[in-house]
Amino acid sequence: MAVSSAATTARLGGALRRVEGWALVVCAGLTPLLAWLGPLGFAPLLGLLGLLCLSAVRVGGRESPLAAILVLAVVWAVLSLVWSPHQPGRLEDSTALKLALQAPLYWAVWCAARRADPDLRRRALRVLAWGLAAYGVLLIVEALTGAAIYQALRTMIGDPIRPDLAQKNVAQGAFALALLWPVAWVGGLRAGAPGWLGLPMAAGVALLAWNFGYDAVLASVGLAVATAALVLVWPRSAPKALGLGGASLVVAMPVMLILLHAGGFGAGAAGLPESWSQRVGYWLYALDRIAEHPWRGWGLDASRAFSPHIQLHPHNGPLQLWLELGFAxxxxxxxxxxxxxxxxxxxxxxxxxxxxxxxxxVYLLFGAVSFGIWQEWWLALGALAASAAALADGEEIAATT
Structure with missing residues (x-):
């Protein structure tokens, strides 16, 4: 009886891993399409994937500290609503509710990527690599034609769009490729995809960012290559240094901005492009508000209450953490x-x-200059990148054991 029960459990576990593996393959296939046509769709996609992968949830070993940190952070964020000047008008607008749901669902996706059926794990990595390479080629064409393909598609479905808005929408998808291409490329390599797939990925990001004038996206390519090179050359010390650097960037962001301001950074904002000048204004205003409540912060989503001085969020993740959630x-x-x-x-x-x-x-860079830390699609994209990393890491472990 015990043997039969163990065999049944093993078969059930294998079936669940195959379901999770196929779900990851489908997600990998949809990623380029969503990046091009609707990046906001990453949030429902990862949410649905998390529901399918709930049986994979595990907390233990090396991951326990991270799980504890995330749980405590969500609890603190929810608690901070008590003193936040911004209260959601509708339930579906509640950032606290979304965070409470996203945390376990995205954790489930990450766990599933770590334990998925090996064959399907490799298939998901190959699909992602080939798909993002094709998307990179598409971005090259869009960059050279002013997003002509996107505009033609919108016209064909009866929803025409102005050329400038089309370029803006296509560029938003370029942020997704800029984030995903390094991990997708190496994951594809480990799963047997050809190495040249990384070229159209990186070239698509760089050319579109150059032609459409997106400085942060263009800088991300060089940052990704430089960071990868450091870790490749110094496999033990570089990740430790990056961990210290990333943590220090979050903690010391207000001090860094204060020093820059003292050196004339704020005074020179008028000479910057409009988008960067606005960011500097948001940052300087946020510094003043942080000084008023540095320990507890102003509360979750408080940035939305400071309009017109800050529109939606300060476009700086570490600063937003200081402003809304304080030191904790x-x-x-x-x-x-x-x-x-x-x-x-x-x-x-x-x-x-x-x-x-x-x-x-790259995620750290974009979070520091571009997106709000609670934006649903951006959190989902981060979960997707983490899951792709888990897939690639799993393949490396399998290849060395």
């Missing part, structure tokens, strides 16, 4: 980044660890 939220954010990079320490050189580090650095 900042410590949690710093520990997460320390954990992310510390996991990449290897005794030998690892292309996979290098690629994951490259994507991690």
């Amino acid at each position: 939220g900042v410590v949690a954010g710093a520990l997460v980044w320390a954990f992310v990079f510390r996991r990449l320490v290897r005794d030998e050189r690892s292309v996979v660890a290098a690629g994951i580090a490259g994507s991690g650095a």
Whole structure:
């Protein structure tokens, strides 16, 4: 009876891993399409994937500290609503509710990527690599034609769009490729995809960012390559240094901005492009508000209450943590980044660890200059990048055992 029960459990576990594996394959296939046509769709996609993968949830071993940090951070964020000047008008607008749901669902996706059926894990990595390479080629064409394909598609479905808005929408998808291409490339390599797939990925990001004038996206390519090179050359010390650097960036962001302001950074904002000038204004205003409540913060989503001085969020993740969640939220954010990079320490050189580090650095960059830390699609994209990293890491472990 015990043998029969164990066999049934093993078959059930295998079936669940195959379901999770196929779900990851489908997600990988949809990723380029969503990046091009509707990046906001990453949030429902990862939410649905998390529901399918709930049986994979595990907390233990090296992951226990990270799980504890995330749980405490969400609890603190929800608690901070008590004193936040911004209260959601509708339930579906509640950032606290979304965070409470996203945390376990995205954790489930990450766990599923770590335990999925090996054949399906490799298939998901190959699908992601080939799909993002094709998307990179598409972005090259869009960059050279002013997003003509996107405009033609919108016209064909009866929803025409102005050329400038089309370029803006296509560029938003470029952020997704900029984040994913380093980890997707090395994951594809580990799963047997050809190495040249990384070229159209990186070229698509760089050319579109150059032609459409998106400085942060263009800088991300160089940052990803430089970060990956550091980890490849110094597999033990570089991830530790990156972990310390990422954590320090979160903690010391207000001090860094104060020093820059003292050096004339704020006074020179008028000479910057409009988008950067607005950011500087948001940051300087946020510094004043942080000084009023540095320990507890102003509360979750408080940034929305400071219009017109801050529109929606300060476009600086570390600063937003300081502003809304105070010192406790900042410590949690710093520990997460320390954990992310510390996991990449290897005794030998690892292309996979290098690629994951490259994507991690890009997420940190975009979070510091572009997106609000609670934006649903951006959190979902981060979960997708982490899951791709888990897939690639799993393949590296399998290849060395």
